[in-house]
Amino acid sequence: MIEETLFIIKPDGWNERVQIMTEISKRFDITHTLIFEFNSKLIAQFYPTDVGKLYYPAIEEYMIETPCELGVIKGSSVIDRFFEFVGKLSDPKACEPDTLRYRYGKGLSTTTSGLYIVKNAVHRVKSKEEYAYELELFSSQGIL
Numbered sequence: 001m002i003e004e005t006l007f008i009i010k011p012d013g014w015n016e017r018v019q020i021m022t023e024i025s026k027r028f029d030i031t032h033t034l035i036f037e038f039n040s041k042l043i044a045q046f047y048p049t050d051v052g053k054l055y056y057p058a059i060e061e062y063m064i065e066t067p068c069e070l071g072v073i074k075g076s077s078v079i080d081r082f083f084e085f086v087g088k089l090s091d092p093k094a095c096e097p098d099t100l101r102y103r104y105g106k107g108l109s110t111t112t113s114g115l116y117i118v119k120n121a122v123h124r125v126k127s128k129e130e131y132a133y134e135l136e137l138f139s140s141q142g143i144l
Contacts, residue, residue: 004031004074005082005124005131006138011065012106013121020104020122024071027085032072036143038063045137058115065112070138079125086124 007024009017024030038046043063050056073082087095092105105120125131138144 002074002076003078003128003131004072004135005079006070006072006134007082007086007125008123009069009071010119010121010123011062011068012109012119013104014066014068016104016121017069020100021069021071023100024073024085028073028078028082029075030071030073032144033069034143035067035069037067042137042141046134055115055117058111058117061111061113061115062117062119070143072144079128079131083124083126086122087120090120091118092120 009020013020021030021033040060043060044051046063047056047059050059075081085100087099087101087105089095089101091107092099092101093107095102095105097103100122101120104122105118107118107120108116109119110116125134135144
């Protein structure tokens with residue numbers, strides 16, 4: 001079944017985004033890419049279950065460190081296949097060595113102001129429902 005999903009190269013992957021995009025394009029059909037910047041409102045909508053948690057200020061600071069690159073890919077069972085390719089876990093060092101998160105994620109790091117956060121280089125969606133939510137979110141903001 002042909003489906004679509006999206007990904008985001010996060011700030012810790014920004015300097016290596018060309019290599020990351022090259023790896024993605026070798027395995028997946030990239031149909032759209034663009035560079036954008038998060039703001040506080042978009043971060044809160046993107047991470048709604050994290051708002052108000054002790055670590056949320058670190059997420060906010062991390063996601064505005066650099067621009068991000070958003071991409072859309074399509075293919076057969078692409079959500080599941082891309083999830084495996086990026087890495088199943090948030091911590092890059094706990095992911096399989098052949099995943100993007102393991103190779104490009106910084107792991108436990110600090111933000112510019114010293115807040116601790118796990119940096120994992122690439123965002124991927126886990127389900128069709130999550131993709132639908134994020135597609136609507138970025139479309140409603142005029143990003144897609």
